Amino acid sequence: MHIFMLESLARSSLLHPLKGRLTGLTLIAITSLLSDITDSLGVWLVEPDTALIPHYKKFGFQKLPDHNVMYASVEEKQKVQLKLSTTAGAAPEL
Numbered sequence: 001m002h003i004f005m006l007e008s009l010a011r012s013s014l015l016h017p018l019k020g021r022l023t024g025l026t027l028i029a030i031t032s033l034l035s036d037i038t039d040s041l042g043v044w045l046v047e048p049d050t051a052l053i054p055h056y057k058k059f060g061f062q063k064l065p066d067h068n069v070m071y072a073s074v075e076e077k078q079k080v081q082l083k084l085s086t087t088a089g090a091a092p093e094l
Contacts, residue, residue, distance in 0.1 A: 003030070003045050027059055028085075031077040042073040 003026075013019060027043075034040040047068050048056055060080040061070035072080075 003043060023055065023059060027077060028081055031074070031081045034074050034077065040074050042071055043077060045070040 018025075030043055034043070043061075045056060045061055048061075048070050053063060053070065056070055060072040060076040062072070063070050
């Protein structure tokens with residue numbers, strides 16, 4: 001699965017209820033979907049905002065060398081999802 005936009009429009013609002021949770025909640029839904037697809041490989045973030053790369057790394061994504069994408073395998077997403085299920089979508093401590 002390729003994701004082309006994940007940045008939150010609520011990112012600038014400190015009081016927004018989804019602040020800090022949108023990435024996690026989105027990835028919970030994606031991981032669930034990918035778990036139902038037999039030959040699914042993983043998730044690619046295409047052209048991620050460079051300021052958010054450290055944030056995405058908390059969710060198991062790694063920057064691919066010589067490409068402007070980040071990748072996480074289905075197995076990695078499942079491990080992170082277990083951690084997310086106990087934090088209501090907030091970035092897990094890895």
